[in-house]
Amino acid sequence: MYCPVIVGSDKTTVSVATGQVEYHLVYFSIGGVHNTVRRAHRGAVAPGAFLAIPKCAYFEIHLIRY
Amino acid sequence: MQFRLADFAFRQAELSGHDCNELLEIWALDKMQHDELAPFTSYEHMHAVIDSTKHGDVPWKSFKISWAGELTADSPTWKREEYEICYRDPDAIIRNMLDNPDFKGQFDYVPYVELDKSGKRRWNNFMSGNFSWRHCMSFLRFRAASPFLITN
Numbered sequence: 001m002y003c004p005v006i007v008g009s010d011k012t013t014v015s016v017a018t019g020q021v022e023y024h025l026v027y028f029s030i031g032g033v034h035n036t037v038r039r040a041h042r043g044a045v046a047p048g049a050f051l052a053i054p055k056c057a058y059f060e061i062h063l064i065r066y
Numbered sequence: 067m068q069f070r071l072a073d074f075a076f077r078q079a080e081l082s083g084h085d086c087n088e089l090l091e092i093w094a095l096d097k098m099q100h101d102e103l104a105p106f107t108s109y110e111h112m113h114a115v116i117d118s119t120k121h122g123d124v125p126w127k128s129f130k131i132s133w134a135g136e137l138t139a140d141s142p143t144w145k146r147e148e149y150e151i152c153y154r155d156p157d158a159i160i161r162n163m164l165d166n167p168d169f170k171g172q173f174d175y176v177p178y179v180e181l182d183k184s185g186k187r188r189w190n191n192f193m194s195g196n197f198s199w200r201h202c203m204s205f206l207r208f209r210a211a212s213p214f215l216i217t218n
Contacts, residue, residue, distance in 0.1 A: 001175045001176070002175070002176055002177065002198075002202050002205075003164065004192065004193075004198055004201070005156075005160060006192075026153075028156060028159050028160065028163075030160060030163050030164065031174075031192040031193060031198060032164075032169075032173045032174050032175060032192075032193065033163075033169050033172060033173055033192075034172040034173065034174070034190075034191045035190065035191050035192065036172070037169060037172045037173075042168055042169075043163065043166055043168065044163060044169070046124075046154075046159050046162075046163070047154075048153060048154050048156055048159055049151060049152065049153035049154070050151065050152045050153070051151065052131065052149030052150060052151050054144035054147065054149065
């Protein structure tokens with residue numbers, strides 16, 4: 001059996017009582033399932049990791065560049 | 067039968083351990099007349115079966131990561147902080163998907179080329195694309211095997 005693994009990442013905004021939180025999650029899927037199934041929220045796409053996104057102020061980016 | 071009973075008792079009715087045992091005992095008494103057994107011997111047995119079910123969530127794990135290079139007085143804050151990354155075992159996630167019986171009949175095991183009556187290529191699922199086809203073929207070439215292997 002040949003099983004392609006599809007991995008992607010996207011910014012996901014989660015609204016919680018304390019305010020909006022952004023997560024950068026990595027999701028996994030497999031190539032075998034039909035497109036209709038993958039789009040139908042039937043467990044063909046699953047989150048696999050939450051990435052850490054370092055935040056820094058603009059002046060810091062400036063410092064790193066020069 | 068085990069699944070339906072567990073689903074009803076545990077998820078829908080949320081029966082207490084005592085009530086569940088009572089139900090299983092009545093069930094067992096009835097089954098005893100035909101020399102058979104009830105679906106579960108006790109609610110502990112039922113819980114053990116539910117817990118041993120492989121299909122479901124893969125547990126989350128986490129590790130911490132931080133900048134390992136040199137730090138100077140004017141290093142930016144992101145180099146000084148520690149970040150936590152939550153993840154799940156990718157192998158277990160993929161295994162779970164492949165084990166999922168819901169995909170039956172809506173799953174391709176090998177790449178394919180679909181043509182309509184006029185001989186025009188029909189693009190549909192991931193496995194009907196050139197990417198899967200070429201990737202699979204190059205993979206087979208490296209393995210120096212005959213393409214018939216993919217019928218496995």
